[in-house]
Amino acid sequence: MTGKTVAEKILGRAAGDIDSKAGDVIEVFPDVVMSHENTFLVNKAFEELDLEKPWAPEKIVVVLDHRSPANTVQTANAHARIREIVRRMGIGRFYDVGEGICHQLLVEKKLVTPGQLVLGADSHTTTAGAVGAFGAGIGATEMAVVWATGKTWLRVPETIKVTITGHLEKAVFPKDIALYLASKIGSSGANYKCIEFGGIFLFDISISGRMVLCNMAAEMGAKAAIVPADSTFGAWSPECPSKDSSLCTPDSDASYCKAIEIAAEDIPPIVSGPGSVELGGSVEDFAAIEIDQAFIGTCTNGRLEDLIAASWVLKGNKVVEGTRLLVAPASKTVLTDALSMGVIQTIQEAGGTILPPGCGPCLGAHEGVLAPGETCISSGNRNFKGRMGSEDASIYLASPATVAASAIKGRIEDPRRWLKVDL
Amino acid sequence: MTCEGRVWKFGDDINTDLIISGRYLDNYDESHLASHAMEGISTEFAKRVKEGDIIIAGRNFGCGSSREQAVVSLKGCGVQAIIAVSFARIFYRNAVNLGMQVYESTDAYEAFNDGDKASLDTSEGCLRASSGATEASLKEVPPHLKAIVDSGGLMPYTKFKLGIR
Numbered sequence: 001m002t003g004k005t006v007a008e009k010i011l012g013r014a015a016g017d018i019d020s021k022a023g024d025v026i027e028v029f030p031d032v033v034m035s036h037e038n039t040f041l042v043n044k045a046f047e048e049l050d051l052e053k054p055w056a057p058e059k060i061v062v063v064l065d066h067r068s069p070a071n072t073v074q075t076a077n078a079h080a081r082i083r084e085i086v087r088r089m090g091i092g093r094f095y096d097v098g099e100g101i102c103h104q105l106l107v108e109k110k111l112v113t114p115g116q117l118v119l120g121a122d123s124h125t126t127t128a129g130a131v132g133a134f135g136a137g138i139g140a141t142e143m144a145v146v147w148a149t150g151k152t153w154l155r156v157p158e159t160i161k162v163t164i165t166g167h168l169e170k171a172v173f174p175k176d177i178a179l180y181l182a183s184k185i186g187s188s189g190a191n192y193k194c195i196e197f198g199g200i201f202l203f204d205i206s207i208s209g210r211m212v213l214c215n216m217a218a219e220m221g222a223k224a225a226i227v228p229a230d231s232t233f234g235a236w237s238p239e240c241p242s243k244d245s246s247l248c249t250p251d252s253d254a255s256y257c258k259a260i261e262i263a264a265e266d267i268p269p270i271v272s273g274p275g276s277v278e279l280g281g282s283v284e285d286f287a288a289i290e291i292d293q294a295f296i297g298t299c300t301n302g303r304l305e306d307l308i309a310a311s312w313v314l315k316g317n318k319v320v321e322g323t324r325l326l327v328a329p330a331s332k333t334v335l336t337d338a339l340s341m342g343v344i345q346t347i348q349e350a351g352g353t354i355l356p357p358g359c360g361p362c363l364g365a366h367e368g369v370l371a372p373g374e375t376c377i378s379s380g381n382r383n384f385k386g387r388m389g390s391e392d393a394s395i396y397l398a399s400p401a402t403v404a405a406s407a408i409k410g411r412i413e414d415p416r417r418w419l420k421v422d423l
Numbered sequence: 424m425t426c427e428g429r430v431w432k433f434g435d436d437i438n439t440d441l442i443i444s445g446r447y448l449d450n451y452d453e454s455h456l457a458s459h460a461m462e463g464i465s466t467e468f469a470k471r472v473k474e475g476d477i478i479i480a481g482r483n484f485g486c487g488s489s490r491e492q493a494v495v496s497l498k499g500c501g502v503q504a505i506i507a508v509s510f511a512r513i514f515y516r517n518a519v520n521l522g523m524q525v526y527e528s529t530d531a532y533e534a535f536n537d538g539d540k541a542s543l544d545t546s547e548g549c550l551r552a553s554s555g556a557t558e559a560s561l562k563e564v565p566p567h568l569k570a571i572v573d574s575g576g577l578m579p580y581t582k583f584k585l586g587i588r
């Protein structure tokens with residue numbers, strides 16, 4: 001018998017300790033399920049099933065983050081309805097307007113632990129892989145059935161092994177590695193698969209950096225992404241990994257459908273866009289592109305270390321006239337910490353605008369929608385045409401440091417000129 | 424089952440933001456969503472699409488967000504089936520769960536053009552041009568998924584399983 005990948009182990013456990021291997025279609029019992037504003041839709045379908053309460057309200061997490069604070073009367077109504085639903089159903093793990101982005105809260109509030117199966121009604125549920133959990137996205141109707149029955153079916157995915165060696169150069173971040181990987185394997189290169197990260201590089205990066213890698217895996221089509229257990233998340237959550245560490249570690253003879261190696265020191269700051277994550281290249285190749293809006297935030301890069309990196313670039317500089325810099329912390333805790341460290345003050349002094357914790361303009365619903373012909377550089381994960389507003393606007397993706405440097409220049413700018421120290 | 428419809432052909436990587444933009448998601452009404460379907464890529468589609476029409480697309484159809492409204496908007500337009508070289512995972516799952524016919528087929532993508540009239544034959548697993556000249560085979564849908572689609576989606580399927588009328 002060959003060994004198992006982390007995906008095979010976690011899904012086998014979530015199916016009731018069965019021996020599962022890639023390709024099997026199995027019935028799984030998730031440990032945590034999460035939905036956001038689409039809880040409204042989940043509940044609508046759930047009501048059709050004539051049940052009073054979900055199978056296990058304590059396993060449900062609900063977060064209002066996407067259009068939060070409410071952008072329209074309709075959203076406000078949906079929010080009001082969701083508050084009523086979580087009260088009635090006894091869903092204690094409810095995070096209202098301003099608490100932060102769902103994927104951030106799952107990790108930050110330790111609602112998910114290593115080895116667990118998390119199903120989220122959102123595509124970036126892969127982010128939970130940063131703490132050794134298998135996180136996969138599903139739709140709202142399916143979530144309603146999970147609420148009713150506590151189970152669903154999943155195909156155990158094949159796994160792509162991505163080994164990252166070496167160390168990052170100055171002003172290069174996990175985001176640059178992720179954008180580089182996306183440009184190599186493409187927007188469907190990991191479709192239906194799990195990406196398992198490995199390599200000495202992982203010891204260099206925090207949980208936050210690992211969240212960037214796992215989050216961006218969704219943009220390559222991945223069903224889930226995993227960083228195996230190590231001392232970093234041992235420190236993050238001292239009570240969990242010891243009993244679960246073999247569950248979150250691949251066997252040495254596990255079999256992979258593909259292996260990719262990246263040498264971290266070869267990666268420059270990367271910019272990707274517009275229109276597709278496949279269009280990534282060195283920041284220097286994008287130097288002539290003028291921008292109207294620079295945005296730092298999202299479940300990809302709105303965490304404390306992202307805001308700190310941006311503030312180091314911005315310190316003593318000013319956002320150039322004609323360009324606007326918007327910053328949305330990924331959570332209230334991130335905002336509080338950034339405030340106490342003076343990071344928010346630095347960003348504001350440089351001319352940045354602080355938005356409330358949440359998704360902000362990432363999905364084009366509010367708080368920084370783009371006009372036709374405008375260009376935005378964002379620390380988010382999607383540069384699809386029309387994603388942040390007008391179909392005739394352009395979006396480029398980059399690390400928070402590159403976004404901050406670009407805000408100072410009013411065009412895409414190499415952060416290495418501005419960030420000369422190690423973070 | 425055979426039913427004729429117009430073919431609407433699209434390329435690779437048609438993402439969920441193109442199918443239904445994030446700014447329309449605060450209104451869950453099917454006809455509202457349908458009136459903006461495919462707006463990001465075609466100004467004509469929502470106006471001219473008719474009951475029974477068929478979408479044929481390239482690789483990775485439906486990539487991006489998990490928004491189920493992408494499927495709802497197309498269902499609301501009367502689209503009877505989506506045939507693509509490949510689908511993004513969550514979109515495919517949502518389509519099955521909402522009772523939409525989805526098939527993988529490279530043949531159909533190569534053989535059919537935008538504006539062609541075609542009939543879907545689900546029992547034979549093929550798409551036939553009304554002109555009679557072209558036929559493309561469709562990849563078989565796994566049985567556990569076919570059962571869900573044939574019930575009309577995951578809700579009717581689950582209701583049946585739970586014995587709810």
Ligand code: SF4
Pocket residue numbers: 066101102103122124297298299300358359362363380381
């Ligand atoms: S920040 Fe953007 S990508 Fe992340 S959950 Fe919110 S809308 Fe989705």
